[in-house]
Amino acid sequence: AQSVTQLDSQVPVFEEAPVELRCNYSSSVSVYLFWYVQYPNQGLQLLLKYLSGSTLVKGINGFEAEFNKSQTSFHLRKPSVHISDTAEYFCAVSVAPGYKLSFGAGTTVTVRA
Amino acid sequence: DVKVTQSSRYLVKRTGEKVFLECVQDMDHENMFWYRQDPGLGLRLIYFSYDVKMKEKGDIPEGYSVSREKKERFSLILESASTNQTSMYLCASSLTSGIGEQFFGPGTRLTVL
Numbered sequence: 001a002q003s004v005t006q007l008d009s010q011v012p013v014f015e016e017a018p019v020e021l022r023c024n025y026s027s028s029v030s031v032y033l034f035w036y037v038q039y040p041n042q043g044l045q046l047l048l049k050y051l052s053g054s055t056l057v058k059g060i061n062g063f064e065a066e067f068n069k070s071q072t073s074f075h076l077r078k079p080s081v082h083i084s085d086t087a088e089y090f091c092a093v094s095v096a097p098g099y100k101l102s103f104g105a106g107t108t109v110t111v112r113a
Numbered sequence: 114d115v116k117v118t119q120s121s122r123y124l125v126k127r128t129g130e131k132v133f134l135e136c137v138q139d140m141d142h143e144n145m146f147w148y149r150q151d152p153g154l155g156l157r158l159i160y161f162s163y164d165v166k167m168k169e170k171g172d173i174p175e176g177y178s179v180s181r182e183k184k185e186r187f188s189l190i191l192e193s194a195s196t197n198q199t200s201m202y203l204c205a206s207s208l209t210s211g212i213g214e215q216f217f218g219p220g221t222r223l224t225v226l
Binding site for chain 1: 117143144146148153154155156157158161171203205207208209210213214215217218219220
């Protein structure tokens with residue numbers, strides 16, 4: 001079975017500052033890794049994914065994440081946040097494309113002016 | 114534009130009622146999923162389906178059942194609603210091929226009184 005730990009439940013950050021959201025996973029097999037974002041009163045949408053290849057993955061809205069196999073981590077970063085980045089962010093893993101996802105508990109990012 | 118729709122955004126039911134939550138996708142996806150989302154717990158998988166008339170239990174199936182009679186529709190059923198089933202319910206769908214990204218509906222916030 002797979003599990004995901006998001007190390008921060010709340011991250012307050014000032015506008016134009018950088019942000020990093022931490023995600024660690026455990027699995028006995030190779031995994032596919034995802035970050036989803038949920039804006040207030042909306043469903044989840046995909047930010048980025050790691051399937052294979054380059055360990056640095058770029059996503060939408062200026063986000064990127066780095067897969068580190070030795071540390072079983074997939075941390076999400078953005079160099080300069082906007083007010084509109086205020087949302088809840090979920091890290092998730094899957095063992096195959098389209099297969100069920102195991103989610104972390106989520107990190108709420110609040111961007112202040 | 115891909116679409117996953119859920120029959121209600123908000124629903125209020127009484128303890129003991131039978132509740133149906135409907136989900137429809139228009140992307141011809143093979144896979145469909147039901148999750149519930151609770152603060153501090155992230156998303157937890159209730160049931161999923163890889164094909165018409167097929168279903169598999171997720172991590173928290175107790176108190177729920179599902180139905181998939183047509184490829185585009187996946188229904189979640191609460192046989193006898195209880196107050197601990199008050200939650201946000203999210204439906205998702207995905208293809209088995211490609212990256213297998215899951216597309217989410219907007220969610221149904223169910224309150225059981």
